[in-house]
Amino acid sequence: METTLVENLPQVTAVGVIIKAVIILAVISAIAGFGTFVERKVLAFMQRRLGPMHVGPYGLLQIAADGIKLFTKEDIIPQNANKLIFMIAPVITAATAFIALSSVPVFPDFIIPEFIPLLGGTFVPSIASDLNIGILFVLGMMAAGLYGPLLAGMSQANKWGIIGAARTAVQFLSYEVVTGLSILAPIMLVGSLSFVDFNNYQAAGIGSWMVWQQPVAFVLFLIAGFAETNRTPFDLLEHEAEVVSGYATEYSGMRWGMFFIGEYANMITISVIAAIVFLGGYDPEATLGWLTIILKIGFFFFLMLWVRAAWPHVRPDQLMWLCWKVLMPLAVVNILITAIVVMV
C-alpha cells in the first residue's frame, strides 16, 4: 500500500507517512479517550447532571483515571475460552478502526519546522495513504472491523457473547449494504472515490454541499453509520438490558478498553466521512479552513451522543425490518433517481 502511495505523491516521504501514522495513532487514541469524557459530560448535561467532576478541574483528568484503572485492572481470560482468539479480538477492533483512519484526511498537510533535529523539513501529508478509492477502502476496513466483536463473542464460551456475536454478524452485514448503497449516489454525482475529489466538488460554499443534492443519502448514511459504529438506537451488540454486555461480557481491563477505543475511532471515521462527503469537508485555501471540518466532525460526534441521550433502543427484528424493508429500498430508489438525473 505504501509503495503506491510513494509513487502517487512524489513529495511524500516514508518518514512523513510514518510521522502521520504516529500522529493519527496518538491523537485519535487520545481523542477516543477524551470522547468518553465528552460523552459522559454531554449525557450528564442532557439529564441535568454534572457528570464527572472530581478528578481534575471539571473532571478533565477522568481520562487519566480511566486509563490507570483500565491498565491496572486484572486481565481475566475465562477458563473455557479460546484464549488466543479471545486475546486477539479487541486488537482487531482497534486496528481496523485505525487502518480505516489511515486513508481519511484528518489533519492538515504540514511541514515539520527546520529547527527540529532529524525530522526538520519533512512533509507530512494530510492523508497517510491517499488511495484513489479512499471511500471504499474505509468502508472495507470498517467491514473487516466486524471481526472484533464477532470473534470476541464466539471465543469466550459465554451465551451472551454468542448472542452478541450473532447480532454483530447480522447487524454489520445488513447495514454495510445500506452504507455502501447510500454513499453510491454521491459517488455517482462526483464521479470519483477519492475524498479529495469530494472535497473539491463542494468547494463553492454551503450551497454546493452534497446534503442539498442528496438529502436521502445523507439520512440513510447517518442511520447506517449509527448501526455500523454500534451507537445507541442500534446498540444491540452490547445492550445491557438484553444481553448482559453482549460480546464484551467477559472482557476486562485494557482489552475491553481497546474495544472502546475502536468504537470511538469508528465514530470519528464515520463523522469525518459524513463531513467530507455530505457537508463540504474542509477548505484547503483558507488558513482556518481546517477548523470548519473539525467543527463538522464535532457536530456529528455530538449528534451521536445527543441521539443516545434522546432515543430508545430498537429490537433486533425492528432493526432488520428497518434495514431491509425501509432503508435499502430507499437507497436503491435514490440511486435510480440519481442515475436518471446524471444521465439526462
Added chain:
Amino acid sequence: MIGLSHYLIVSAIIFSIGLVGVLRRRNLLMLFFATEVMLNAVNIAFAAISHYYNDLTGQMFAFFIIAIAASEVAVGLGILIVLYKKHGSLDLDDLSSMRG
C-alpha cells in the same frame, strides 16, 4: 525485483494448500473453507497476470470468481443448515447415507 513467477508460485502453493484441505477435511464447513483458499489462490494469480501483462481481463475474472464465491456461500450455507437440521452433524462420513 518481484516478477510474475513469484506471484504464480505463491498462488500455486496456496492452491495446493487448499487442495490438501479439500482432500483431507471431513467436516463440511472446513471443506468450504478449503474451497475458499483455492478460490483465493486463483484470484492472486489472476491479479498478478493482469498486472504484469497490463491487461484488465485477469481482474475481471477475479471479480467473477468473487461473485461465484458469494453465491457459493449463499447456497452452501443453506445446504449446511439443512444438513445440520437433518443429521445433527456436518461430518461427511455421517452424511453418506447412500453407501449401502
Added chain:
Amino acid sequence: MSLEQFKNRNVGTQNYKTLDLGQSPTSGMGKFTQVIKRSVKGELFVGLWVTIREMFNALFRGNMHTVKYPFEKLPISPRYRAIHDMLRLLESGSYRCIGCGLCEKICISNCISMDTRYDENQRKEVSEYTINFGRCIFCGYCAEVCPELAIVHGPRYENASEQRASFSLFEDMLTPIDKLNLQQEYDGFGAVSPNADENIKQTPLAY
C-alpha cells in the same frame, strides 16, 4: 391528610390514568401507515428537542440537579429518623435521661441496653447506655416513649463507620457540652411538635 388516606392500601382502585394506546395494527398496510405516521409526526425530533432543551436549561439557567453529595447535602425533614441524639437540659447542662428504662423496654429490635446506678448524691445516673445500630430499625418508639424528650432521632444519616462502636456509646450520642447552645428543642422524631398546645385536648375537670 386524614388517617383514612394513610390506611387505604387499595392501590388499584385509586385514580390512576390508563394510557390509551389504541389498537396495534395487524395488517401489513396498517403497520406501514403507522410507521409513516410516527416518522412524519416527528416524535423522534421531539425527543431530540427535549434533551437539548434540558441541556441548555441545565447549563445556562441553573437547572442543574446534581448535589455534590459529600460536600453539599440536601436539608432533611426535621422528623427524619436517623441516628439517635441524647439531649441535655438547657439550664444545667446535665443530660436529660433519668434512666427509667422505658426505651429499653419498648425497643422492638432489642438493641438498646442500659444500666443505671446511684451516684454519690443518691441520684440515678446512667452508667452505661448503648444502642446497637446493627440491629436498630429506626422505628422511633424509643423517642416516642421517652418521658423526658431525652432521646430523639437526629439528622445524622451517614451510618457508615470504621467501627460500630464509634457512634453507639452514650457519650457519642449526647450533645457535646460546648455545643449546648446549638441544641434545638424541636430537633427530631419524638419531640414535642410546635403546635402541640393546639393539639392537646383539655381534660374536663369533671374527671
Added chain:
Amino acid sequence: MYEIVAFYLFSALTIGLFIITVMSKNVLYAMTSLASAMVLISGFFFILGADFLGVVQLIVYVGAIMALYSFAMMFFDATRDIKEKNTNNALVFLLGGMSALVLVLMFSAPIFSDSIQALYPMHEGAGNAQDVGIVLFTKYLVPFEVAALMLLVAMIAGIILAGKKMDQSLTEDMSADDEIMIVKDEK
C-alpha cells in the same frame, strides 16, 4: 524495496495462515486465519495496483462471505475442537504435492509465452476503478449481468433452503416445541 518486503511478508503470512486454516482442528482458528489471510490477499491486490479488486476483496470476501460463514458457525460450539477421521494422510499429501507441481508448471507457462497481447490494457493516468468500470460495463457486460442473476438465484436458493423450517429450533428437540404449541393452542 517496499514491494519486495511487502510481497515476502504477505506471502509468508498468507501461506502460514492458510496452512492453519486447513490443518487446524478448531473451527474458530480456521475461520480467523482464513479471514485474516484474505485481508492479506487484498494487500497483494493493492501491491499489484488492482485497488478496486483489493477493496472488493475486503468488502465482499472478508466483510460478507467470511462473516456469513462465521454466522453459520454459531450453530456449533466454536470453542470445541471438531473430531474428524483423517484417513490416508500420506496419499493426500502425495496427491496435493503432485497437483502443486502440476500447477507450478501450469502457472509458469505464461512466463515463457511472450506473444501474449493485452486485450484490455490499463490506461495510465486513469484510476484503476475507472478502468475496471469501463471494461466491466462494455466488454464484460453480459457476464456481469449473468453474475448478478446468479447471485440473485443463489440468494433465493439460500433463503429457501435455510428458511423452509425457520420456525423450528436447531438445538432443541421438536417434542418440546410441540408442547409449547399445545399450550398456546389451549390458551
